[in-house]
Amino acid sequence: MIHAILVFNSHGRPRLARFYQRLPEEAQQQIIRETFQLVLKRDDSICNFLECGSLLGGSDYKLIYRHYATLYFVFCVDSSESELGILDLIQVFVETLDKCFENVCELDLIFHVDKVHYILQEVVMGGMVLETNMNEIVAQIDAQSKLEKSEGGLSAAPARAVSAVKNINLPELPRNINIGDINIKVPSLSPFV
């Protein structure tokens, strides 16, 4: 079972946190901080699994993570999950984000927390893998968007707001993640990550 899914940037700012066990807010933040400390000091060529001790309570829990550009995607799982399987699942999740947001970047995650949650929900449900077929996931999200459109009301004005905001924050704009062809476009990913 997956016990938590965390996404944070290389400064440790959380961009997505999903816990599948009930934890007080305090503990959640603590876990995010400690996970960040653990993961940050590992360079990209070493392995993507690490034991996290009693961080989330279970002694056999592992952190499985991938590092994309400015973001770390960390899954905390117990021994009932296959390590490589989860590694692939992270890839599927990120590829899906990339398809849904078209060249996803950190800002998309910031301004669309709700959307990111919805996409994640199509992949992982209550800590269990729901769907691994990317086309299926994207189709679900498409259907949602259509519904949303049909309900209308949220017109073009906010779009301008968003793009305006994006430009304001230029210095912080992260490199694009560009998962489409990971091995080529993002050098830091080449060996394995």
Place this chain on the structure above:
Amino acid sequence: MPAVSKGDGMRGLAVFISDIRNCKSKEAEIKRINKELANIRSKFKGDKALDGYSKKKYVCKLLFIFLLGHDIDFGHMEAVNLLSSNRYTEKQIGYLFISVLVNSNSELIRLINNAIKNDLASRNPIFMGLALHCIANVGSREMAEAFAGEIPKILVAGDTMDSVKQSAALCLLRLYRTSPDLVPMGDWTSRVVHLLNDQHLGVVTAATSLITTLAQKNPEEFKTSVSLAVSRLSRIVTSASTDLQDYTYYFVPAPWLSVKLLRLLQCYPPPEDPAVRGRLTECLETILNKAQEPPKSKKVQHSNAKNAVLFEAISLIIHHDSEPNLLVRACNQLGQFLQHRETNLRYLALESMCTLASSEFSHEAVKTHIETVINALKTERDVSVRQRAVDLLYAMCDRSNAQQIVAEMLNYLETADYSIREEIVLKVAILAEKYAVDYTWYVDTILNLIRIAGDYVSEEVWYRVIQIVINRDDVQGYAAKTVFEALQAPACHENLVKVGGYILGEFGNLIAGDPRSSPLIQFNLLHSKFHLCSVPTRALLLSTYIKFVNLFPEIKTTIQDVLRSDSQLKNADVELQQRAVEYLRLSTIASTDILATVLEEMPPFPERESSILAKLKKKKGPSTVTDLEEIKKERSSDMNGSAEPTPVNASNVSTPSPSADLLGLGAVPLTNSAPAPSSSGSLLVDVFSDSSSVAAPLAPGSEDNFASSSDLASSEVVSEEPADAVHDADELIHKFICKNNGVLFENQLLQIGLKSEFRQNLGRMFIFYGNKTSTQFLNFTPTVICSDELQSSLNLQTKPVDPIVDGGAQVQQVVNIECISDFMDAPILNIQFRYGGTLQNLSVKLPITLNKFFQPTEMSSQDFFQRWKQLSSPKQEVQNIFKAKHPMDTEITKAKIIGFGSALLEEVDPNPANFVGAGIIHTKTIQIGCLLRLEPNLQAQCSVLFQMYRLTLRTSKEAVSQRLCELLSEQF
């Protein structure tokens, strides 16, 4: 077109987020957030009814604030209101808020449950999906109560859409995990199994996850899933990579589903049906073959997915542990991965090989990779990988390679990461002890350990080396010489001073003949370290000095001078001062004889489980280590270590010391059954009767550190036995001879309690298994095993228990018992379960003994002696004379005889101090009358050590007399 159009956001939300991002300091950020929180609060509380859009916007803001690490204590009600909206987007955000910010307010839960109920009943697949997601994400008990009955229906209904089925399966799984008792098994289970044949692979994947968990607890109910899973797997494995279209991931057909199916199969033993079994073997071979084929893509995702399936297949092969051919192939495959350029694969290969090392078929094959693993230890850059390499070396170690492995681990220790040093120290200490052919090697290894990593050498390790040196007289001289040499180093670790001080104090005389290590030199050497040491070490050294006074009278005055110095006699530390005063006084007033008795050589330590092993288990969580131990025990008969009876004091072994063989581990009698220490103990009390001190710290064998260490050892043994050694425990059984209820067994993980009742030849026993951890036990399978001999005389029936025991939970098992004829042995209760991913295995004897079928018979004195005479042939009588193990107390003795099952006959024996009893053993075939007589030896009552009993049993059957006499003798 992107699926998420970027322009659909909410303006207010975007502005707020960019405000936050523009904050220059943490304080400014908090200020902005508080302002926003106040704003939202006032909007929620305001008179104006908010429209759905605003509610949605504010809830989104709250989510964002929550993510930044601020507690949100309001907004739940607004979110719940959104649930009943007809607009999809409003409903969706409402559910999201509730899933992320769960609140256990019961009024809210009721409202949420209501909304979910409506959505489930709506027959709108999108709304149903949202509701199911919410249930799965929250997964609370309240939700299980409300929906656990409903979801199976949705899952198996014919008209449910695939995506809803998928969600329903996982939702049910989640509820089953949190509240298994609320999910009723029923007709739906067989239909769920058939979902394995479903067209939609997403449904199959979800169903496989569900079945895997359910099958762990109800293996019988889901047995049919095995053949379905095998055929599904076979279809995937043999399909061309394009057949499965969307579920093909980088040219690998349905990797996640394959992994899940292979996991499901790990819940069961190899299939019995030869056709199914053949098909599965074929699948596994195909997977292994594919690993050798050239990759279809250079992308890392391709090899990743392929290897995920491969590793799972190898896990299944190891789990079945029945096909030597496959096991060896798996081992070779892992061997290739050990040298793979990808760190992840090397990590996983080391991890899998660790379990493979435990299979008898592949242990040798694993050993061939020793050089690679050692190399990994030296060259891997990643500490987690090196850690795995250490684990694997530990697992593959046996007598043939122990010296090499220990040497390499010691080597590594010099540069090892601080975080894993202590564990390596423990492992080295264990291996060195276990596989020591030559104890001088053992002593060298431990001293090296202290030299290299003294700070990480825990007390258990140096206690243990001293225990071993004391118990093995062939190594004592060598040990004394070696520590003496090691202490010559200008800077040595305090732990070395402790070991050195202790060993020289005991065995310094063995090297005193050499002028280079004369008594005075030994003393000066130790004393030169004295001032650099901590208080406990100084205290130990003071004890060494008084031992020297006994061993080497020629340096008595030197030592007395040291003890008399102000720094000792007036030491600020009470313990040191007291020792100095007492030792000085002892050395002055006691005659040499008394000194020799008080300071006699330490008696051998009871041979028990290594306390180090217990420590390692505690450190690692019991899983890994126990497993290794279990394996090693199974695999070899040539082990030494704690399982080897130590030949010290062979003469004492014959002493009938019932507790000596406490756990069937060692054959050295407990020291307290030997008369010597106790008598010297009483002497001590005399010597010091006018002193304020208690004799305890001085008595040999109770050097206070050691007292605690041996206490530790003994308590650990009872609680933490390397699995698989039957807790043999006649000892455990003896507790239950005269009573029917109590705790049978307990360790760190598990407690087993018993409650039983017997009537005539029938009985019923309730066994309670309590999970003491906070983690689930999986595949929990207790089995009651009767030897062939026992089967004919005892009929036991048990029901299987739930294979999952939740953390902190207790499950109960009933054993129905029928005694057919008299019997000797007790049945064995074997328990297997998975805890934290590793298999635990333990066996205890079940206290079902012949005396349980006793019915008391009252009779007069005349009747008794008449029958007594009738049963006078030598074959009918069995007599035993034995030492009392407990103080003689008439009332307790009476209670025990009654508890034993016979009637206690008062005023029957002419001697009022004797006890007589009578009863009938009921079996299905015969009834056996039994008479018993217990005579305490009153003359010898002066000392506990010489209290004796004579027990006589007369029955019509020799074997019964024999068995009852054995059982009852242990009780007094």
